[in-house]
Amino acid sequence: MNIHAVVYCVLLSFVLFFFRNGYAKLAPDYIHPCDATTRECLVKSTQDAIPEFVKGIPDLGVPSLDPFVIEKLAIPLSGLKVTFYQGKVTGFRKCVVDNVISELEKRHFVLEFHCNLTIKGQYDAVGRLLLFPINGEGDAKIKLTNLRMKVDINTKYIKDDKGVNHFALKNYKYSFDYGDRVSFDLQNLFKESKELSETVLNFLNENWKTVAEEFGKPIVDYAVDLAIRTIEKFFLAVPYEELINVPIPK
Numbered sequence: 594m595n596i597h598a599v600v601y602c603v604l605l606s607f608v609l610f611f612f613r614n615g616y617a618k619l620a621p622d623y624i625h626p627c628d629a630t631t632r633e634c635l636v637k638s639t640q641d642a643i644p645e646f647v648k649g650i651p652d653l654g655v656p657s658l659d660p661f662v663i664e665k666l667a668i669p670l671s672g673l674k675v676t677f678y679q680g681k682v683t684g685f686r687k688c689v690v691d692n693v694i695s696e697l698e699k700r701h702f703v704l705e706f707h708c709n710l711t712i713k714g715q716y717d718a719v720g721r722l723l724l725f726p727i728n729g730e731g732d733a734k735i736k737l738t739n740l741r742m743k744v745d746i747n748t749k750y751i752k753d754d755k756g757v758n759h760f761a762l763k764n765y766k767y768s769f770d771y772g773d774r775v776s777f778d779l780q781n782l783f784k785e786s787k788e789l790s791e792t793v794l795n796f797l798n799e800n801w802k803t804v805a806e807e808f809g810k811p812i813v814d815y816a817v818d819l820a821i822r823t824i825e826k827f828f829l830a831v832p833y834e835e836l837i838n839v840p841i842p843k
């Protein structure tokens with residue numbers, strides 16, 4: 594190869610490099626945009642994306658949801674002070690999508706799904722729970738079977754500083770139920786007595802619904818808020834046009 598050919602090749606690779614990067618799509622390959630907002634396509638496309646999406650997208654600043662970490666969470670209850678820390682939540686990758694509604698014109702988005710989740714970590718608790726005086730700390734494991742959730746999001750359309758369109762979140766609300774069962778494995782509920790610890794733990798499991806309703810909401814709020822903020826980051830990173838093949842309504 595003579596020098597001209599070398600220069601040509603180098604230039605050509607630069608041009609190709611910049612061309613490809615300039616037009617590179619940002620959405621990961623597991624995003625399969627729908628051509629219409631039909632329930633069938635939206636459910637499938639969301640279901641396809643979940644197992645990969647929950648791993649996070651470090652390049653785009655989107656954090657992992659499975660596992661996700663709860664560094665420290667104080668659960669305020671009347672008469673009982675529970676702190677949960679070094680928690681690790683797993684299971685989102687296997688969530689089953691039950692329904693997705695995307696009303697582009699009304700700027701409204703609904704996602705319904707159910708999942709089995711496991712939360713593992715450490716806890717301490719001092720005070721009274723139901724009838725029992727609690728004074729414990731140790732390992733905690735909570736399993737939720739078929740937790741059902743519906744997230745209702747009002748969206749808007751924004752342009753970033755390059756003039757590219759994005760979905761954005763205006764506000765959201767959600768509802769959920771604890772599903773088929775919540776099981777608790779809380780070690781050392783009473784530092785003084787192993788026997789009493791086991792008795793109370795059995796009682797908590799027999800009354801899982803009451804217990805979950807009593808102290809589950811802050812954990813669920815925390816998880817939903819994190820998931821929503823993750824989706825928000827994803828929307829800000831990936832252009833609207835790469836998520837759905839339907840123009841933004843006027």
Ligand SMILES: *[C@@H]1O[C@H](CO)[C@@H](O)[C@H](O)[C@H]1NC(C)=O
Pocket residue numbers: 687688689707708709738739
């Ligand atoms: C959750 O676990 C239960 C019992 O092990 C199983 O029947 C159910 O299909 C699971 N649900 C999901 C969403 O994986």
